[in-house]
Amino acid sequence: MHDAQSIVLRYIATWNEADAARRRALVGQTFTEDATYTDPIASVRGHGALDQLIAAAQAQFGGLQFSLAGGVDAHHDQVRFTWQLGLEDPPVIGFDVAILDDGRIRSVYGFLDKVPVLT
Numbered sequence: 001m002h003d004a005q006s007i008v009l010r011y012i013a014t015w016n017e018a019d020a021a022r023r024r025a026l027v028g029q030t031f032t033e034d035a036t037y038t039d040p041i042a043s044v045r046g047h048g049a050l051d052q053l054i055a056a057a058q059a060q061f062g063g064l065q066f067s068l069a070g071g072v073d074a075h076h077d078q079v080r081f082t083w084q085l086g087l088e089d090p091p092v093i094g095f096d097v098a099i100l101d102d103g104r105i106r107s108v109y110g111f112l113d114k115v116p117v118l119t
Contacts, residue, residue: 004072004074004079004100005072007030007079007098007100007103007104007105008068008072008079008081008098009068010026010029010030011030011098011105011108012066012067012068012083013026014026014027014030014054015054015057015058015066016065016066017054018058020051020055023051023054023055024047024051027047027050027051027054028047029104030104030105031047031050031104031105031106032101032104032105032106033046033047034046034106035047035050035104035105035106035107035108036106036107036108037049037050037053037107037108037110038107038108038109038110039094039108039109039110039111039112040110040111040112041112061085061086061091061092064085064086064090064091065085065086065087066083066084066085067083067084067087068081068082068083069082069083069084069090069093070082077099077100077101078097078098078099078100079097079098079100080095080096080097080098081095081096082094082095082096082113083095083096090114091114091115091116092112092114092115092116093112093113093114094110094111094112094113094114095110095111095113096108096109096110096111097109
């Protein structure tokens with residue numbers, strides 16, 4: 001199995017990349033062509049949809065960066081990790097499980113542990 005820590009760090013970097021061309025390149029390096037991403041808010045498939053989802057998240061939370069909020073746990077072709085958006089009192093904290101396929105992500109199942117209350 002490829003190094004799960006490196007794959008997760010590339011995944012986080014993809015979510016943080018603001019330059020559209022570099023982000024699309026990272027999406028291609030990080031995800032399989034038919035990759036899926038599912039969380040309580042979104043369910044998408046493929047590179048184009050993933051790129052659009054990431055761009056929308058960046059627009060919504062402009063300037064905040066994703067980071068790991070703990071260790072990466074992996075076995076077989078599965079990896080789980082907690083992430084946060086922002087460093088101090090992060091408005092969003094989540095937990096993802098990813099299924100890997102030859103060094104790239106085939107599926108992500110995301111859970112949101114903390115989200116901002118919209119008024």
